Amino acid sequence: MFQACLLAVAVCMDAFFAVMGCSMSGIHIPKRCALLISMIGTIFLAVSLSGGVFLTGILPEMLLKYGGCILLAVLGLVQVMKEGFSAFIQMRKPHFRRKALGLVIEICFDETVADTDGSKILSLQETPAFAMAMSVDSLLSGLGAGVQRQFIPLCLVLTFLIGFVLILFGTYAGKHFRKRFRMKWLGGVMLILLAVCRLF
Secondary structure (H helix, E strand, O other): HHHHHHHHHHHHHHHHHHHHHHHHHHEOHHHHHHHHHHHHHHHHHHHHHHHHHHHHHHOOOHHHHHHHHHHHHHHHHHHHHHHHHHHHHHHHOOOOOOOOOHHHHHHHHHHHHHHOOOOOOOOOOOOHHOOOOOHHHHHHHHHHHHHOOHHHHHHHHHHHHHHHHHHHHHHHHHHHHOOOOOOOOOHHHHHHHHHHHHHH
């Protein structure tokens, strides 16, 4: 149960800090968009956790355990270093085609790109690309988390609720902080902690 709760919080941290960054840049995220972001993130995690359950039935337990630990640890390290990657990418100013996958990749490194029309309000049309960029880690995290089948519904409900609340809080907090907090690494630390918990 602890792993399910920790996973739910970990996969929501990306969205929280991304929303805070948008808010600090003057981009407003309406509640209906916050609901959609949380819903898409939960769907991604549901697919990933289902894949994890499927792999449990066909792969050896030891392989799943240690493979999952390695996967979570690598994802955590990538998250920890993501802020540095983002600064480097933005400095080099890459130009992805802003269609489908290209836009999602760009949002991964600069969340403000999600406001494609420059309106300073995230619309329902712009929200799916933003949500998918924030949910990429969920697709792999669920595979390696080793959440037991009976705790999957709890994990998904927590992910949706925590995600929605954190997005609202991130929007509020972003409006009241002048300097952006560089704490995107926090979700990575939680994934690494989850990897350690899988060993015991």
